[in-house]
Amino acid sequence: MDILHLSAECYPAAKVGGLADVVGSLPKYLNRLDHNASVVMPAYQTSWLQQQDYETVFAGTAPIGMQQFEFTIKKCSNAELGFSLYIVEIPGQFDRPGIYADPETGEGYWHELDRFLSFQMAVLEWVDAMDDRPDILHCHDHHTGLVPFMAAHCYRYKELQKIPTVFTIHNAEYHGEHDFEKGHLLPPFDMEKVGLLDWDGKLNMLAAGIKCAWQITTVSPSYMQELSEQGFGLEWLFQNERQKSTGILNGIDSEVWNPKTDEYLDHHFSVESRKEGKSKNKQQLCRQFNLDPHVPLFGFIGRLVHQKGADLLSGLIRELASSNNKANIILLGTGETKLENEIGQLHEKFSSFFSATLAYDEKLAHRIYAGTDFLLMPSRAEPCGLNQMYAMRYGSVPVVHNVGGLKDTVTDIKEENGYGFTMDELSVFTLLDTVERALKLHNKPEKMDNIVKKIMGLNFSWNASAKQYISMYTKVLKKTL
Ligand code: ADP
Numbered sequence: 001m002d003i004l005h006l007s008a009e010c011y012p013a014a015k016v017g018g019l020a021d022v023v024g025s026l027p028k029y030l031n032r033l034d035h036n037a038s039v040v041m042p043a044y045q046t047s048w049l050q051q052q053d054y055e056t057v058f059a060g061t062a063p064i065g066m067q068q069f070e071f072t073i074k075k076c077s078n079a080e081l082g083f084s085l086y087i088v089e090i091p092g093q094f095d096r097p098g099i100y101a102d103p104e105t106g107e108g109y110w111h112e113l114d115r116f117l118s119f120q121m122a123v124l125e126w127v128d129a130m131d132d133r134p135d136i137l138h139c140h141d142h143h144t145g146l147v148p149f150m151a152a153h154c155y156r157y158k159e160l161q162k163i164p165t166v167f168t169i170h171n172a173e174y175h176g177e178h179d180f181e182k183g184h185l186l187p188p189f190d191m192e193k194v195g196l197l198d199w200d201g202k203l204n205m206l207a208a209g210i211k212c213a214w215q216i217t218t219v220s221p222s223y224m225q226e227l228s229e230q231g232f233g234l235e236w237l238f239q240n241e242r243q244k245s246t247g248i249l250n251g252i253d254s255e256v257w258n259p260k261t262d263e264y265l266d267h268h269f270s271v272e273s274r275k276e277g278k279s280k281n282k283q284q285l286c287r288q289f290n291l292d293p294h295v296p297l298f299g300f301i302g303r304l305v306h307q308k309g310a311d312l313l314s315g316l317i318r319e320l321a322s323s324n325n326k327a328n329i330i331l332l333g334t335g336e337t338k339l340e341n342e343i344g345q346l347h348e349k350f351s352s353f354f355s356a357t358l359a360y361d362e363k364l365a366h367r368i369y370a371g372t373d374f375l376l377m378p379s380r381a382e383p384c385g386l387n388q389m390y391a392m393r394y395g396s397v398p399v400v401h402n403v404g405g406l407k408d409t410v411t412d413i414k415e416e417n418g419y420g421f422t423m424d425e426l427s428v429f430t431l432l433d434t435v436e437r438a439l440k441l442h443n444k445p446e447k448m449d450n451i452v453k454k455i456m457g458l459n460f461s462w463n464a465s466a467k468q469y470i471s472m473y474t475k476v477l478k479k480t481l
Pocket residue numbers: 016017018019021171301302303332333334359360361362365384385386387388
Protein backbone atom coordinates (compact mmCIF):
# COMPACT_ATOMS: atom_id res chain seq x y z
CA MET A 1 0.00 0.00 0.00
CA ASP A 2 1.27 3.52 -0.81
CA ILE A 3 0.39 6.01 1.90
CA LEU A 4 1.22 9.71 1.65
CA HIS A 5 1.12 11.54 4.99
CA LEU A 6 0.47 15.29 4.86
CA SER A 7 1.50 17.18 7.96
CA ALA A 8 2.60 20.57 9.26
CA GLU A 9 5.18 18.90 11.53
CA CYS A 10 7.52 15.92 11.29
CA TYR A 11 10.34 14.99 13.66
CA PRO A 12 13.25 15.73 13.33
CA ALA A 13 12.57 18.24 10.56
CA ALA A 14 10.15 20.53 12.42
CA LYS A 15 8.61 19.86 15.81
CA VAL A 16 6.28 21.73 18.10
CA GLY A 17 4.71 18.76 19.87
CA GLY A 18 3.40 15.23 19.59
CA LEU A 19 2.18 15.63 16.00
CA ALA A 20 5.82 15.76 14.86
CA ASP A 21 6.74 12.67 16.85
CA VAL A 22 3.87 10.66 15.37
CA VAL A 23 4.38 11.73 11.76
CA GLY A 24 8.12 11.19 12.14
CA SER A 25 7.74 7.63 13.36
CA LEU A 26 4.49 5.96 12.19
CA PRO A 27 5.60 5.91 8.51
CA LYS A 28 8.84 4.16 9.46
CA TYR A 29 6.91 1.41 11.22
CA LEU A 30 4.41 1.12 8.34
CA ASN A 31 7.34 0.63 5.98
CA ARG A 32 8.70 -2.13 8.16
CA LEU A 33 5.41 -3.91 7.60
CA ASP A 34 6.18 -3.82 3.86
CA HIS A 35 4.18 -0.76 2.93
CA ASN A 36 5.35 2.40 1.29
CA ALA A 37 4.63 5.36 3.53
CA SER A 38 6.09 8.80 2.92
CA VAL A 39 5.61 12.27 4.37
CA VAL A 40 5.12 15.64 2.73
CA MET A 41 5.44 18.83 4.78
CA PRO A 42 6.09 22.55 4.27
CA ALA A 43 9.70 23.66 3.72
CA TYR A 44 10.27 25.79 6.82
CA GLN A 45 13.70 27.23 7.45
CA THR A 46 14.45 25.05 10.46
CA SER A 47 18.09 24.18 11.02
CA TRP A 48 17.52 20.46 10.37
CA LEU A 49 15.81 21.10 7.03
CA GLN A 50 18.49 23.55 5.98
CA GLN A 51 21.23 21.01 6.59
CA GLN A 52 19.79 18.35 4.24
CA ASP A 53 20.32 17.66 0.54
CA TYR A 54 17.38 17.56 -1.84
CA GLU A 55 16.34 16.55 -5.31
CA THR A 56 13.51 18.45 -7.03
CA VAL A 57 10.68 16.10 -7.98
CA PHE A 58 7.99 18.49 -9.12
CA ALA A 59 7.39 22.18 -9.74
CA GLY A 60 4.19 23.95 -10.63
CA THR A 61 1.87 26.87 -10.23
CA ALA A 62 -1.68 26.98 -8.93
CA PRO A 63 -4.34 29.63 -8.34
CA ILE A 64 -5.16 30.89 -4.88
CA GLY A 65 -8.09 33.27 -5.34
CA MET A 66 -7.17 35.61 -8.18
CA GLN A 67 -3.41 35.08 -7.72
CA GLN A 68 -1.10 32.35 -8.92
CA PHE A 69 1.54 30.89 -6.62
CA GLU A 70 4.61 28.90 -7.50
CA PHE A 71 5.80 25.87 -5.63
CA THR A 72 8.52 23.26 -5.78
CA ILE A 73 8.43 19.80 -4.24
CA LYS A 74 11.76 18.34 -3.19
CA LYS A 75 12.74 14.95 -1.90
CA CYS A 76 15.08 14.87 1.06
CA SER A 77 18.02 12.53 0.55
CA ASN A 78 18.40 11.63 4.23
CA ALA A 79 18.26 7.82 4.30
CA GLU A 80 18.12 7.47 8.07
CA LEU A 81 14.52 8.54 8.55
CA GLY A 82 13.04 5.20 7.50
CA PHE A 83 10.64 6.89 5.05
CA SER A 84 10.78 9.33 2.15
CA LEU A 85 10.38 12.94 3.20
CA TYR A 86 9.19 15.56 0.71
CA ILE A 87 9.12 19.27 1.37
CA VAL A 88 7.01 21.90 -0.36
CA GLU A 89 8.70 25.22 -1.04
CA ILE A 90 6.35 28.13 -1.55
CA PRO A 91 8.08 31.51 -1.71
CA GLY A 92 6.70 33.97 0.83
CA GLN A 93 4.81 31.35 2.83
CA PHE A 94 7.15 29.00 4.66
CA ASP A 95 10.60 30.47 4.14
CA ARG A 96 10.89 31.51 7.79
CA PRO A 97 12.22 29.71 10.85
CA GLY A 98 8.88 29.50 12.72
CA ILE A 99 6.39 26.71 12.20
CA TYR A 100 3.18 28.39 13.37
CA ALA A 101 4.59 31.50 15.01
CA ASP A 102 7.50 33.88 14.77
CA PRO A 103 10.08 32.54 17.27
CA GLU A 104 11.18 36.11 18.11
CA THR A 105 7.78 37.55 19.01
CA GLY A 106 5.73 34.39 19.66
CA GLU A 107 3.03 35.87 17.41
CA GLY A 108 1.24 33.48 15.05
CA TYR A 109 1.80 34.19 11.35
CA TRP A 110 -1.04 36.37 10.08
CA HIS A 111 -1.52 34.51 6.83
CA GLU A 112 -2.18 31.04 8.24
CA LEU A 113 -4.91 30.20 5.72
CA ASP A 114 -2.80 31.25 2.70
CA ARG A 115 0.12 29.24 4.05
CA PHE A 116 -1.67 25.99 4.67
CA LEU A 117 -4.13 26.26 1.79
CA SER A 118 -1.28 26.75 -0.67
CA PHE A 119 0.59 23.82 0.94
CA GLN A 120 -2.43 21.53 0.59
CA MET A 121 -3.07 22.63 -2.99
CA ALA A 122 0.57 22.14 -3.97
CA VAL A 123 0.42 18.57 -2.70
CA LEU A 124 -2.81 17.88 -4.61
CA GLU A 125 -1.30 19.39 -7.79
CA TRP A 126 1.68 17.08 -7.41
CA VAL A 127 -0.43 13.99 -6.70
CA ASP A 128 -2.65 14.87 -9.65
CA ALA A 129 0.38 14.87 -11.94
CA MET A 130 1.76 11.54 -10.70
CA ASP A 131 1.74 8.43 -12.87
CA ASP A 132 1.48 6.26 -9.78
CA ARG A 133 -0.71 7.98 -7.26
CA PRO A 134 -0.76 7.00 -3.57
CA ASP A 135 -3.47 4.59 -2.44
CA ILE A 136 -4.27 6.73 0.60
CA LEU A 137 -3.86 10.41 1.46
CA HIS A 138 -3.42 10.54 5.21
CA CYS A 139 -4.02 14.07 6.53
CA HIS A 140 -3.02 15.18 10.03
CA ASP A 141 -4.79 17.94 11.99
CA HIS A 142 -6.52 21.04 10.69
CA HIS A 143 -3.55 22.29 8.63
CA THR A 144 -4.39 19.56 6.12
CA GLY A 145 -8.15 19.41 6.79
CA LEU A 146 -9.15 20.94 3.44
CA VAL A 147 -7.57 18.14 1.42
CA PRO A 148 -10.51 15.72 1.86
CA PHE A 149 -12.88 18.46 0.68
CA MET A 150 -10.74 19.61 -2.25
CA ALA A 151 -9.98 16.07 -3.43
CA ALA A 152 -13.68 15.23 -3.39
CA HIS A 153 -15.32 18.43 -4.62
CA CYS A 154 -12.92 20.77 -6.46
CA TYR A 155 -13.25 20.39 -10.24
CA ARG A 156 -9.52 20.91 -10.58
CA TYR A 157 -8.83 17.69 -8.68
CA LYS A 158 -11.63 15.51 -10.02
CA GLU A 159 -9.09 12.83 -10.95
CA LEU A 160 -8.38 12.41 -7.23
CA GLN A 161 -11.94 11.74 -6.12
CA LYS A 162 -11.32 8.05 -5.78
CA ILE A 163 -8.26 8.30 -3.55
CA PRO A 164 -9.42 7.65 0.03
CA THR A 165 -8.57 10.34 2.55
CA VAL A 166 -7.89 9.56 6.20
CA PHE A 167 -7.95 12.43 8.68
CA THR A 168 -6.22 12.01 12.02
CA ILE A 169 -7.05 14.42 14.81
CA HIS A 170 -4.11 14.95 17.13
CA ASN A 171 -5.76 17.87 18.91
CA ALA A 172 -9.39 18.92 18.41
CA GLU A 173 -8.91 22.15 20.33
CA TYR A 174 -7.33 23.86 17.33
CA HIS A 175 -9.73 24.25 14.41
CA GLY A 176 -8.04 26.41 11.80
CA GLU A 177 -11.02 28.78 11.73
CA HIS A 178 -11.25 31.64 9.23
CA ASP A 179 -13.78 34.11 7.82
CA PHE A 180 -16.17 32.19 5.66
CA GLU A 181 -15.61 34.57 2.73
CA LYS A 182 -12.06 33.23 2.51
CA GLY A 183 -13.61 30.12 0.94
CA HIS A 184 -13.27 31.91 -2.40
CA LEU A 185 -9.53 31.24 -2.21
CA LEU A 186 -10.16 27.54 -2.86
CA PRO A 187 -10.23 26.31 -6.46
CA PRO A 188 -13.78 26.29 -7.91
CA PHE A 189 -16.05 23.60 -6.48
CA ASP A 190 -19.65 22.48 -6.62
CA MET A 191 -21.41 25.28 -4.66
CA GLU A 192 -23.96 22.82 -3.32
CA LYS A 193 -21.13 21.48 -1.18
CA VAL A 194 -20.19 24.80 0.37
CA GLY A 195 -21.81 23.82 3.68
CA LEU A 196 -19.12 21.18 4.16
CA LEU A 197 -16.62 23.96 4.81
CA ASP A 198 -18.81 25.68 7.36
CA TRP A 199 -19.03 25.40 11.11
CA ASP A 200 -20.87 28.10 13.00
CA GLY A 201 -20.58 30.56 10.13
CA LYS A 202 -16.82 30.11 9.82
CA LEU A 203 -14.57 28.33 7.39
CA ASN A 204 -13.42 25.58 9.73
CA MET A 205 -10.61 23.36 8.43
CA LEU A 206 -10.95 20.79 11.20
CA ALA A 207 -14.72 20.45 10.73
CA ALA A 208 -14.30 20.22 6.93
CA GLY A 209 -11.76 17.42 7.39
CA ILE A 210 -14.10 15.55 9.73
CA LYS A 211 -17.04 15.90 7.38
CA CYS A 212 -15.24 15.03 4.16
CA ALA A 213 -12.56 12.45 5.03
CA TRP A 214 -13.39 8.85 4.24
CA GLN A 215 -12.16 7.86 7.67
CA ILE A 216 -11.42 9.79 10.86
CA THR A 217 -9.06 8.66 13.56
CA THR A 218 -8.04 10.12 16.88
CA VAL A 219 -4.81 9.30 18.64
CA SER A 220 -6.42 7.27 21.42
CA PRO A 221 -9.71 5.40 21.83
CA SER A 222 -10.73 7.33 24.97
CA TYR A 223 -10.22 10.69 23.24
CA MET A 224 -12.52 9.58 20.44
CA GLN A 225 -15.24 8.84 23.00
CA GLU A 226 -14.68 12.05 24.92
CA LEU A 227 -14.99 14.24 21.82
CA SER A 228 -18.65 13.32 21.42
CA GLU A 229 -19.28 14.89 24.82
CA GLN A 230 -16.61 17.56 24.99
CA GLY A 231 -15.54 18.26 21.46
CA PHE A 232 -14.67 21.97 21.57
CA GLY A 233 -17.99 22.88 19.95
CA LEU A 234 -17.88 19.97 17.48
CA GLU A 235 -19.63 17.39 19.71
CA TRP A 236 -22.58 17.00 17.39
CA LEU A 237 -20.28 16.52 14.42
CA PHE A 238 -18.28 13.82 16.21
CA GLN A 239 -21.51 12.04 17.14
CA ASN A 240 -22.77 12.30 13.60
CA GLU A 241 -19.58 10.93 12.05
CA ARG A 242 -19.19 8.08 14.54
CA GLN A 243 -19.63 5.44 11.82
CA LYS A 244 -16.37 6.37 10.14
CA SER A 245 -14.40 7.15 13.31
CA THR A 246 -11.94 5.12 15.28
CA GLY A 247 -9.34 5.74 17.98
CA ILE A 248 -5.87 4.25 17.53
CA LEU A 249 -3.39 4.77 20.33
CA ASN A 250 -0.11 6.41 19.31
CA GLY A 251 3.05 4.44 19.70
CA ILE A 252 6.50 5.77 20.45
CA ASP A 253 9.63 5.48 18.39
CA SER A 254 11.49 3.10 20.64
CA GLU A 255 14.71 3.70 18.70
CA VAL A 256 14.79 7.46 19.19
CA TRP A 257 13.48 7.03 22.74
CA ASN A 258 15.81 4.42 24.13
CA PRO A 259 17.71 5.12 27.38
CA LYS A 260 20.35 2.58 26.30
CA THR A 261 21.37 4.55 23.23
CA ASP A 262 19.80 8.04 23.53
CA GLU A 263 22.21 10.52 21.92
CA TYR A 264 21.13 13.23 24.36
CA LEU A 265 22.11 11.30 27.51
CA ASP A 266 25.58 11.15 29.04
CA HIS A 267 24.59 8.19 31.21
CA HIS A 268 22.88 5.39 29.34
CA PHE A 269 20.93 2.68 31.14
CA SER A 270 18.66 -0.30 30.67
CA VAL A 271 16.12 -2.09 32.89
CA GLU A 272 19.01 -4.06 34.36
CA SER A 273 21.16 -1.03 35.14
CA ARG A 274 18.23 1.22 36.09
CA LYS A 275 19.28 1.99 39.65
CA GLU A 276 22.73 3.26 38.80
CA GLY A 277 21.61 4.80 35.51
CA LYS A 278 18.66 6.72 36.92
CA SER A 279 20.73 7.89 39.86
CA LYS A 280 23.52 9.28 37.64
CA ASN A 281 21.03 11.08 35.40
CA LYS A 282 19.24 12.49 38.44
CA GLN A 283 22.48 13.74 39.96
CA GLN A 284 23.45 15.43 36.73
CA LEU A 285 20.05 17.10 36.42
CA CYS A 286 20.05 18.23 40.05
CA ARG A 287 23.57 19.63 39.69
CA GLN A 288 22.47 21.57 36.63
CA PHE A 289 19.47 23.07 38.44
CA ASN A 290 20.92 23.37 41.92
CA LEU A 291 18.61 20.89 43.58
CA ASP A 292 19.26 18.29 46.26
CA PRO A 293 19.52 14.88 44.51
CA HIS A 294 18.35 13.04 47.63
CA VAL A 295 14.88 14.57 47.43
CA PRO A 296 12.20 12.95 45.17
CA LEU A 297 12.25 14.70 41.81
CA PHE A 298 9.15 15.44 39.70
CA GLY A 299 9.27 16.69 36.12
CA PHE A 300 6.86 18.51 33.83
CA ILE A 301 7.48 18.93 30.11
CA GLY A 302 5.01 20.58 27.83
CA ARG A 303 3.17 23.52 26.47
CA LEU A 304 2.24 25.99 29.20
CA VAL A 305 -1.45 26.15 28.38
CA HIS A 306 -4.74 25.52 30.15
CA GLN A 307 -5.17 22.17 28.34
CA LYS A 308 -2.01 20.81 29.94
CA GLY A 309 -3.05 22.01 33.43
CA ALA A 310 0.06 24.20 33.63
CA ASP A 311 -1.88 26.66 35.82
CA LEU A 312 -2.49 23.89 38.38
CA LEU A 313 1.25 23.41 38.69
CA SER A 314 1.58 26.95 40.06
CA GLY A 315 -0.99 26.06 42.70
CA LEU A 316 0.86 22.84 43.49
CA ILE A 317 4.16 24.67 43.92
CA ARG A 318 2.58 27.16 46.34
CA GLU A 319 0.97 24.31 48.30
CA LEU A 320 4.24 22.39 48.47
CA ALA A 321 6.00 25.50 49.75
CA SER A 322 3.68 25.70 52.72
CA SER A 323 3.58 21.96 53.45
CA ASN A 324 6.05 19.65 55.12
CA ASN A 325 6.52 17.60 51.98
CA LYS A 326 9.97 17.33 50.51
CA ALA A 327 9.73 17.28 46.74
CA ASN A 328 11.65 18.99 43.96
CA ILE A 329 10.13 19.96 40.62
CA ILE A 330 11.79 20.66 37.29
CA LEU A 331 9.68 22.22 34.57
CA LEU A 332 10.45 22.62 30.88
CA GLY A 333 8.00 24.43 28.64
CA THR A 334 6.86 27.43 26.72
CA GLY A 335 3.38 28.79 26.21
CA GLU A 336 0.95 31.50 27.24
CA THR A 337 2.71 34.66 28.38
CA LYS A 338 0.65 34.93 31.56
CA LEU A 339 1.57 31.38 32.61
CA GLU A 340 5.21 31.84 31.63
CA ASN A 341 5.38 34.98 33.80
CA GLU A 342 3.75 33.26 36.74
CA ILE A 343 6.02 30.22 36.48
CA GLY A 344 9.03 32.53 36.10
CA GLN A 345 8.13 34.28 39.35
CA LEU A 346 7.71 30.97 41.19
CA HIS A 347 11.10 29.89 39.88
CA GLU A 348 12.65 32.99 41.52
CA LYS A 349 10.70 32.65 44.73
CA PHE A 350 10.97 28.91 45.37
CA SER A 351 14.33 28.12 43.79
CA SER A 352 15.20 25.76 46.67
CA PHE A 353 12.79 23.16 45.26
CA PHE A 354 11.51 24.43 41.91
CA SER A 355 13.35 25.16 38.70
CA ALA A 356 11.73 26.23 35.44
CA THR A 357 13.32 26.41 32.00
CA LEU A 358 11.04 28.45 29.77
CA ALA A 359 12.33 27.17 26.46
CA TYR A 360 11.99 24.44 23.89
CA ASP A 361 14.90 22.10 24.46
CA GLU A 362 14.88 18.58 23.03
CA LYS A 363 18.04 17.50 24.84
CA LEU A 364 16.84 18.71 28.22
CA ALA A 365 13.49 16.96 27.67
CA HIS A 366 15.29 13.62 27.23
CA ARG A 367 17.39 14.31 30.32
CA ILE A 368 14.32 15.11 32.39
CA TYR A 369 12.64 11.83 31.45
CA ALA A 370 15.85 10.02 32.39
CA GLY A 371 16.65 11.88 35.62
CA THR A 372 13.28 12.34 37.31
CA ASP A 373 11.52 9.92 39.64
CA PHE A 374 8.04 11.04 38.54
CA LEU A 375 6.51 12.90 35.61
CA LEU A 376 3.52 15.17 36.18
CA MET A 377 0.74 15.40 33.59
CA PRO A 378 -2.25 17.22 35.08
CA SER A 379 -3.76 17.69 31.59
CA ARG A 380 -7.40 18.76 31.43
CA ALA A 381 -7.60 17.01 28.05
CA GLU A 382 -5.01 14.74 26.48
CA PRO A 383 -5.62 13.37 22.96
CA CYS A 384 -2.95 10.72 23.53
CA GLY A 385 0.02 12.20 25.33
CA LEU A 386 3.43 10.88 24.50
CA ASN A 387 5.28 12.23 27.54
CA GLN A 388 3.89 9.59 29.89
CA MET A 389 5.07 6.84 27.51
CA TYR A 390 8.54 8.36 27.15
CA ALA A 391 8.68 8.81 30.93
CA MET A 392 7.87 5.16 31.56
CA ARG A 393 10.45 3.98 29.06
CA TYR A 394 12.99 6.07 30.99
CA GLY A 395 11.82 4.82 34.39
CA SER A 396 9.97 7.94 35.52
CA VAL A 397 6.62 7.08 37.14
CA PRO A 398 3.68 8.98 35.59
CA VAL A 399 1.32 11.10 37.73
CA VAL A 400 -1.62 11.87 35.46
CA HIS A 401 -5.21 13.02 35.15
CA ASN A 402 -7.32 10.04 34.12
CA VAL A 403 -8.36 11.40 30.75
CA GLY A 404 -7.93 10.68 27.02
CA GLY A 405 -4.79 8.79 26.12
CA LEU A 406 -3.54 9.01 29.71
CA LYS A 407 -6.48 6.84 30.70
CA ASP A 408 -5.52 4.35 27.98
CA THR A 409 -1.87 4.09 29.02
CA VAL A 410 -1.60 4.54 32.80
CA THR A 411 -3.12 2.21 35.42
CA ASP A 412 -3.18 3.41 39.00
CA ILE A 413 -0.95 1.65 41.44
CA LYS A 414 -4.00 0.85 43.59
CA GLU A 415 -5.30 -1.44 40.89
CA GLU A 416 -4.09 -4.92 40.13
CA ASN A 417 -0.89 -4.67 38.10
CA GLY A 418 -1.01 -0.88 38.39
CA TYR A 419 2.13 1.18 37.84
CA GLY A 420 1.31 4.89 37.97
CA PHE A 421 -0.73 7.52 39.76
CA THR A 422 -4.01 8.68 38.30
CA MET A 423 -6.49 11.37 39.38
CA ASP A 424 -10.17 11.06 38.53
CA GLU A 425 -10.86 14.65 39.60
CA LEU A 426 -8.48 17.41 38.71
CA SER A 427 -7.70 20.28 41.07
CA VAL A 428 -4.70 21.67 42.94
CA PHE A 429 -5.78 19.59 45.92
CA THR A 430 -6.14 16.26 44.09
CA LEU A 431 -2.80 17.01 42.47
CA LEU A 432 -1.18 17.62 45.85
CA ASP A 433 -2.86 14.52 47.22
CA THR A 434 -1.53 12.43 44.33
CA VAL A 435 1.96 13.87 44.70
CA GLU A 436 1.80 12.83 48.36
CA ARG A 437 0.85 9.29 47.30
CA ALA A 438 3.86 9.29 44.99
CA LEU A 439 6.11 10.49 47.82
CA LYS A 440 4.94 7.56 49.94
CA LEU A 441 5.99 5.17 47.20
CA HIS A 442 9.36 6.89 46.99
CA ASN A 443 9.78 6.27 50.71
CA LYS A 444 9.67 2.54 50.06
CA PRO A 445 12.72 2.03 47.82
CA GLU A 446 12.10 -1.63 47.08
CA LYS A 447 8.49 -1.07 46.03
CA MET A 448 9.50 2.00 44.03
CA ASP A 449 12.19 0.01 42.24
CA ASN A 450 9.67 -2.70 41.33
CA ILE A 451 7.45 -0.10 39.73
CA VAL A 452 10.37 1.44 37.83
CA LYS A 453 11.32 -2.02 36.59
CA LYS A 454 7.74 -2.65 35.53
CA ILE A 455 7.22 0.59 33.60
CA MET A 456 10.53 0.27 31.81
CA GLY A 457 9.42 -3.14 30.59
CA LEU A 458 6.08 -1.96 29.16
CA ASN A 459 5.86 -1.94 25.41
CA PHE A 460 4.48 1.23 23.86
CA SER A 461 6.29 0.87 20.55
CA TRP A 462 4.49 1.43 17.25
CA ASN A 463 4.44 -2.26 16.32
CA ALA A 464 0.87 -2.90 17.50
CA SER A 465 -0.59 0.48 16.52
CA ALA A 466 0.99 0.43 13.04
CA LYS A 467 -0.86 -2.84 12.42
CA GLN A 468 -4.11 -1.18 13.46
CA TYR A 469 -3.46 1.60 10.95
CA ILE A 470 -2.90 -1.00 8.24
CA SER A 471 -6.18 -2.74 8.95
CA MET A 472 -7.98 0.62 8.99
CA TYR A 473 -6.40 1.55 5.61
CA THR A 474 -7.37 -1.86 4.21
CA LYS A 475 -10.98 -1.32 5.30
CA VAL A 476 -11.05 2.16 3.77
CA LEU A 477 -9.60 0.90 0.49
CA LYS A 478 -12.44 -1.61 0.26
CA LYS A 479 -14.81 1.36 -0.05
CA THR A 480 -13.24 2.14 -3.43
CA LEU A 481 -14.22 -1.21 -4.87
P1 ADP B 1 1.27 17.94 22.60
O1 ADP B 1 -0.17 18.13 22.95
O2 ADP B 1 2.07 19.16 22.96
O3 ADP B 1 1.51 17.51 21.21
P2 ADP B 1 2.33 15.35 23.41
O4 ADP B 1 2.44 14.72 24.77
O5 ADP B 1 1.56 14.59 22.39
O6 ADP B 1 1.78 16.81 23.61
O7 ADP B 1 3.80 15.55 22.83
C1 ADP B 1 4.67 16.45 23.39
C2 ADP B 1 6.03 16.27 22.73
O8 ADP B 1 6.70 17.53 22.74
C3 ADP B 1 6.95 15.34 23.50
O9 ADP B 1 7.90 14.79 22.59
C4 ADP B 1 7.64 16.29 24.49
O10 ADP B 1 8.85 15.75 24.97
C5 ADP B 1 7.85 17.48 23.59
N1 ADP B 1 7.94 18.77 24.26
C6 ADP B 1 6.92 19.56 24.71
N2 ADP B 1 7.40 20.71 25.19
C7 ADP B 1 8.73 20.68 25.07
C8 ADP B 1 9.80 21.59 25.38
N3 ADP B 1 9.55 22.75 25.95
N4 ADP B 1 11.06 21.21 25.09
C9 ADP B 1 11.31 20.00 24.51
N5 ADP B 1 10.36 19.10 24.19
C10 ADP B 1 9.09 19.44 24.46
